[in-house]
Amino acid sequence: MDTLAQRLKYLLDTQGVSQNALAKMIGVTQASIGKIIRGETLEPKKIFEIATALNADLEWLKTGQGNYEPEPISPVSSEPDENHTYRIDQLDVQAAANLDGMINPDFPDIIRSIWFSDDGVRKMLNRHNTQGISIIQVPTDSMVPTIYPKDLVFIDTRIKTFSTDGIYVFLLNDRLYIKRLQMLPTGVIQATSDNKNYQPFEITEELFDTALIVGKFIQVMSIDMRDL
Structure with a gap:
């Protein structure tokens, strides 16, 4: 041709x-x-x-030089460029998925940033932008099979209140948790682990009023940062 x-x-x-x-x-x-x-x-x-x-x-x-198909663009990158313009920060905080929680340093410092392509944001996060989205890692196995240890967990930090049942990251009694929260008919909130080896626990309305919602779970991904 x-x-x-x-x-x-x-x-x-x-x-x-x-x-x-x-x-x-x-x-x-x-x-x-x-x-x-x-x-x-x-x-x-x-x-x-x-x-x-x-x-x-x-x-x-x-x-006519080269191949007619363009080089595929990776959805994520460790550095920004013309194809990767959407930034999400990984926060230096490890949300504990076990019953006792984990005491954390002042929340949060930034460990690293991951840059997404436009297509990566749409397909991987089902979003049009990355506003309010941050990344954390969960060190335990009690949210398996939804979240495995060391998975990258994407949360929407714009959500600061409990509105509907779902997975939330929250501070309670100076400990950070990631749990599936459900409002019971009694007005008590039940915090549940997806791993059935961990027992759920209840949080009274009075106690939950003292909690700080850090964000709501969006998505989990297994991205090997060594490949970026």
Whole structure:
């Protein structure tokens, strides 16, 4: 495929995209696409938009050099770049999932930051941005199989009150917990571990009024930071 016209026609044919559909995708007329296909337009102004719409490598589309498929972008990175612009900080706090909790230093310091691509935020966190999201690690096994020790746990730190049943990170009597909280008909909140080897415990309304909600569980991921 020696010409731009041939390469564009190849992309349209293999992906089943019509000239009219491509025109609508990039905001031009079908006639403009037709001129490229016929070889009348050799340097289209919207070549970048065409490559993006057809998931093609820009340099390949322009010159024929390299592969037509772009290099895949990793959803996460240890450093920011043009593809990884969404930052989430890992906090220096280990939420205890066992019954006794864990005494923590002043909450929190930042251990490291992880940078996400736009696609990574959408697919991995089901979000459009990372506002209010932080990462912690859980050192024990009592939230297994939902959370395994050393998993990265993503929490929404904008949630500071108990509203609906779910997994929360909270400070109680100067100890930090991550538990599944459920409001019982009696008004007492039950804190439950997903690992059935750990017994649930109840928190009275009066005692829970003294608790500090750090955030609510969003997602858990097993990301090996050595690979970043």
